[in-house]
Amino acid sequence: MNTAQTPGATRSAPDAHARGPRFAPSLIVLHWLIALIIIGMLGVGLYMVGLPKGLPFKATLINFHKSLGMTVFLLVLIRIVVRMAVGRPALPPMRAWQRAAARITQVLLYVGMIVMPLTGYLGSSFNSYGTRFWGILLPKWGWDDKGLRSFFFGIHEVCAWIMIALIALHIAGALKHQLIDRDGLLARMLP
Structure with missing residues (x-):
């Protein structure tokens, strides 16, 4: 029996063979x-856009949302480096279209997790408030410009809805593998 593992995969005691590489x-x-922060950030973002302008609580939520977004950005960069260093386990056997859908969804999630914080930061760079990262004012890359601010925030908003759809697709795929295929795919990512 071959006991070699895919780089980055670990096995735990008795049920490791049933679950496969982790x-x-x-x-x-x-x-x-990252998942918990993104879900919280999307919830805060959707809630705060409906609040009236000038409400002091809204400014607090906006700064909290920006800090969460920049935190996700940094964690995603760390995750990319770690994943390149340790690798990932191979997918279980599945149809080619499912494998392609999984890869495309994953790439788009990574793109979204990078584009969303960047467009939020750039949008904030083109207003008078800027971006505070847990209370620390970050450098602005622009000036007060309503057109550019609207452009970057427009991309940010579209990306938010795309991310919501991708997250739903990601969760649906994981549940399908867990409940229908019963191939142990979800167990690879469980603590």
């Missing part, structure tokens, strides 16, 4: 931490 613990922690 992601490295560092990638599991980063996955769930």
Whole structure:
């Protein structure tokens, strides 16, 4: 029996063979931490846009949202580096279209997790407030310009809805593998 593992995959005691190779613990922690922050950030973002302008609480929520976004950006960069260093376990056997859908969804999620914070930061760079990262004012890349601010925030908003759809697709795929295929795919990412 071949006991070699895919780089980045770890096995635990008795049920390891039933579940197959797992992601490295560092990638599991980063996955769930980023997922929780993104879900919270999307919730805060959707809530705050409906609040009236000038409400002091709205400014607090906006700064909180920006800090979460920049945190996700940094964590995603760390996750990319860790994933390149430790690798990932191979996907279980599946149809070619499912494998392609999984890869495309994953790439688009990574793109979204990078584009969203960048467009939020750039949009904030073209207003008089700027971006505070947990209270620290970050450098602005622009000047007060309503057109550019609207452009970047427009991309940010479209990306938010695309991310919501991608997250729903990602969760649906994981549940399909868990409940219908029963191939142990979800167990690879569980703590």
